[in-house]
Structures are given as structure tokens and as C-alpha cells.
Amino acid sequence: MPVDPSTLAPGRRASYYASNLALRGIIGALGLIPYDKRIPAMGWVMRKVAPLVGFHKRVRDNLALTCPELPERDVKQLCDEVSDNVGRVVAELYAGQPFLERAWAAPVSGPGLPALERARAEGRPVILVTGHFGNYDAARANLIKRGFAMGALYRRMANPYFNDHYVRAIEKTGKPMFEQGKRGMMEMVRHLKQGGIIAIVADLHAHGGVNIDFFGEPAVTSIVPAELALKYKAAMIPVYAIRQPNGLDFEIVVQEEIAPSDPITMTTTVCKRLEELVRQHMGQWFWVHRRWKPYVPIPKPTPTEQRSDKT
Structure with a gap:
């Protein structure tokens, strides 16, 4: 089940609540626009917001790791294309019947x-x-x-x-x-x-x-x-x-x-x-994800720890 908001620290709870209101406000406002204009509009909004929330940095970091040969102009274009697609997906998620059709x-x-x-x-x-x-x-x-x-x-x-x-x-x-x-x-x-x-x-x-x-x-x-x-x-x-x-x-x-x-x-x-x-x-593809985070294995208990657990 999702985390109960009351268990969160006040600062984190306030941050989550504010970001939720902001995103729902954007989605609600865009819902007043006809579908064929709404989807690209949300893509445009996300392109403008992406640099502010760290999306472009994440895309650049991932591309630098996996596709270092890409010229700067292609990287810049992909930052916009990825953000645009993410914005469209969010708008489509809440579009209901027009998206389903x-x-x-x-x-x-x-x-x-x-x-x-x-x-x-x-x-x-x-x-x-x-x-x-x-x-x-x-x-x-x-x-x-x-x-x-x-x-x-x-x-x-x-x-x-x-x-x-x-x-x-x-x-x-x-x-x-x-x-x-x-x-x-x-x-x-x-x-x-x-x-x-x-x-x-x-x-x-x-x-x-x-x-x-x-x-x-x-x-x-x-x-x-x-x-x-x-x-x-x-x-x-x-x-x-x-x-x-x-x-x-x-x-x-x-x-x-x-x-x-x-x-x-x-x-x-x-x-x-x-x-x-x-x-x-x-x-x-969602290059904004932290797909290449380092692998940190869960340490196995030592024999001494295993014995202490049983006592």
C-alpha cells in the first residue's frame, strides 16, 4: 500500500502535497483543451519544465555513459524529444476515452x-x-x-x-x-x-x-x-x-x-x-530514469549473525 502521508516528515509531506496540486492543476487546465491540441501542449510544457526539475541533466548523464559519441546537437535534441514524449504520456494517461480510441x-x-x-x-x-x-x-x-x-x-x-x-x-x-x-x-x-x-x-x-x-x-x-x-x-x-x-x-x-x-x-x-x-x-525511451544505478548487493548475514538470530 502507498505510504500514509501522516507518517512522512512535515517537509516531505508538504513537498509531495504541493507538487501533487501543481501537477493536477496543469493536467486539469490542459483537460479544457481539445485532445489533438492538449497532447502536444503537455509535451511543450514538459520541455520547458524539464531543465528545472533535472530531467535534462539525467538524460545527458545517461547518454554520456552509453552513447558518448553523440554530438552535442543530437544530445540537445534528445533532451527535448524525451521530455516531450514524457509530457505526452502524462497527458494521455489522464485523457480517458480520446486516448483509448x-x-x-x-x-x-x-x-x-x-x-x-x-x-x-x-x-x-x-x-x-x-x-x-x-x-x-x-x-x-x-x-x-x-x-x-x-x-x-x-x-x-x-x-x-x-x-x-x-x-x-x-x-x-x-x-x-x-x-x-x-x-x-x-x-x-x-x-x-x-x-x-x-x-x-x-x-x-x-x-x-x-x-x-x-x-x-x-x-x-x-x-x-x-x-x-x-x-x-x-x-x-x-x-x-x-x-x-x-x-x-x-x-x-x-x-x-x-x-x-x-x-x-x-x-x-x-x-x-x-x-x-x-x-x-x-x-x-524514458532516458530520464536512473537505469544505470550501481548494483549494491544485499549483504548476507555472517554465521555469527545467523546464530544470534536464532538465539
Whole structure:
């Protein structure tokens, strides 16, 4: 469950409350603008805000680490493109029906679509892995509309005030939703056992994950989706929504099913394929994330500590 605001330090609570009001105010004001103007308007707002909140610095740091050969003009352009896409995603998240209609109308292609349809016909569970690319919710909305009833695993927002209406917004795309954590994992596993489909955004730094190269640098990555696929004999299929040149429409790409082998090999394949896609559309991936944070393993207790725990 989200953190109870009353347990936060007064300064942090005030900061979260103020930022929540500000963002909701922007979203509410933009909601008065027609959809085809609203989405690019939010992209413009985010481009202006991004340097002030550290987004451009994060993008520059990540690109300096992974793509040091990029000339300054390309880096500057990507700072704007990434911020614009993030702004559009936020506006689309709260747009409701107009966004869903755009997502539903998106064409679907890719070698994984027959495998997805076959799994549904056989009642076989499916794990759809995606990333913070384009608008990941567009793919979920499209496939739900096509009859692929699915649940989705999400990570709650640190801001407890914002988290409440964030969850209500993403639930409009489809249910059930499983919050990352012990309870959410249990509910998600139950859904899988019943032959269900789940969607997991799998490109964030994951505590307890393993280092897997992404853009040539080790990035701590969860192998849980692959472990679940192997344990429950689920089809593991990557799917992404590519934003089109008009900035409003999408193409849904269902990549080839990941061949079952071992969790690290399967997860490495997911990362390689996502990297290939991102290199084709660099401005559509969320370079604002701290994807390459250093790996800090949880220390194992010494034998002396283990004995003291038992006494």
C-alpha cells in the first residue's frame, strides 16, 4: 500500500502535497483543451519544465555513459524529444476515452502476434514484457480491446497524494492491476495460474535484480518475469507501442516470443531487443530514469549473525 502521508516528515509531506496540486492543476487546465491540441501542449510544457526539475541533466548523464559519441546537437535534441514524449504520456494517461480510441485504432504487427493468439486459444498463461517507450499503456489498451483480457503489474508512486489518482487513471485502461510488492505478486501469480495474461514494465532499476548489459553498460534488471514464465510455462512476449510522427497515434509491435531457456538468457534477449528498438527511436525511451544505478548487493548475514538470530 502507498505510504500514509501522516507518517512522512512535515517537509516531505508538504513537498509531495504541493507538487501533487501543481501537477493536477496543469493536467486539469490542459483537460479544457481539445485532445489533438492538449497532447502536444503537455509535451511543450514538459520541455520547458524539464531543465528545472533535472530531467535534462539525467538524460545527458545517461547518454554520456552509453552513447558518448553523440554530438552535442543530437544530445540537445534528445533532451527535448524525451521530455516531450514524457509530457505526452502524462497527458494521455489522464485523457480517458480520446486516448483509448487512438490506442484501439493502432495497427498491430510483429512475429509475436500469432504466438499470443495461439496461447489465448490454448488457455496458456502469457507474460507480456514492455518498457517505458512510446506510450506503454497504448499497447495494453489495444490488446485488451482485441479481447486479450490482462492484468498489469505497476510500481506505486513515491508521492502518496499523486499515487491515488494515478492508480485510478491507469485502471481505466483495464483491470486487474497488481501493485508491486508481496500482495500484488501473490495476486498476479494466481492470475497466471488461471491461464491469464499479465503485462510487466521491465526496464527499471530493480532491487534484487542482476546486472545485464543495456546499451553496453551493466544495468540492474529483474529476472522475475522470466522466472515466472519458466515456472508456470507461460509464453513470454515483448510488446511495445511506437509513437507515430504525428505525435498522437501509435503502432503496436509484438516481438517474437522469447524462447524458454534460463532467466538470465531470456532477460538478456528482452534487453537486447528493446535496445535495438530504442536505437531506432531514441527520443521515445524514458532516458530520464536512473537505469544505470550501481548494483549494491544485499549483504548476507555472517554465521555469527545467523546464530544470534536464532538465539
